[in-house]
Amino acid sequence: RKEVEQDPGPFNVPEGATVAFNCTYSNSASQSFFWYRQDCRKEPKLLMSVYSSGNEDGRFTAQLNRASQYISLLIRDSKLSDSATYLCVVTPGSNFGNEKLTFGTGTRLTIIP
Amino acid sequence: DGGITQSPKYLFRKEGQNVTLSCEQNLNHDAMYWYRQDPGQGLRLIYYSQIVNDFQKGDIAEGYSVSREKKESFPLTVTSAQKNPTAFYLCASKVRAGTPRGYTFGSGTRLTVV
Numbered sequence: 499r500k501e502v503e504q505d506p507g508p509f510n511v512p513e514g515a516t517v518a519f520n521c522t523y524s525n526s527a528s529q530s531f532f533w534y535r536q537d538c539r540k541e542p543k544l545l546m547s548v549y550s551s552g553n554e555d556g557r558f559t560a561q562l563n564r565a566s567q568y569i570s571l572l573i574r575d576s577k578l579s580d581s582a583t584y585l586c587v588v589t590p591g592s593n594f595g596n597e598k599l600t601f602g603t604g605t606r607l608t609i610i611p
Numbered sequence: 612d613g614g615i616t617q618s619p620k621y622l623f624r625k626e627g628q629n630v631t632l633s634c635e636q637n638l639n640h641d642a643m644y645w646y647r648q649d650p651g652q653g654l655r656l657i658y659y660s661q662i663v664n665d666f667q668k669g670d671i672a673e674g675y676s677v678s679r680e681k682k683e684s685f686p687l688t689v690t691s692a693q694k695n696p697t698a699f700y701l702c703a704s705k706v707r708a709g710t711p712r713g714y715t716f717g718s719g720t721r722l723t724v725v
Contacts, residue, residue, distance in 0.1 A: 529711075530711040541718050542701070601653030603651060603652055603653045
């Protein structure tokens, strides 16, 4: 089983719609969780951290469910500029000071005009 | 402006050759990392360095070598022993080791074996 699993998509969503995707992780000791965004042939960029209580940043909401070992990302009122691949990132919490990032394969999102 | 510079952006290598990918940062970050990204796979850690003159193997270090002689530089050499070197290589840095936050990525080097 992969350490971090994501539905690769693609998710094709009309502009203005709400879209959500999940990511599951296998290591129950994982401590930190993030969503990164990666545009085609570019480097990943941090979208948001994911906190236990859930957190929101504008149109983006992230949730963590430790019992079921998944994190989610919700995008409301989607824009064309949201088209990208969204990477779920987890730190195992056991290797070299909780700093090793384990990346999912990414979920590809395309917003359709 | 501070940041991480990777060069070259595109690199072509003949089979059996060693090539070196450059990664330079002017952020005064202690920790630096090399990742590899293949289609359909997540980024995988090749090597990391928590401080100058020190580096450690990541998950897929075979066929690669690094050095960290200067704080701002962390070059990666892809040797002929690396069986499938064609990939997108990303360098990252952060202020210090021991925290999962604050990563800055370079814009990557796309290596193709011809």
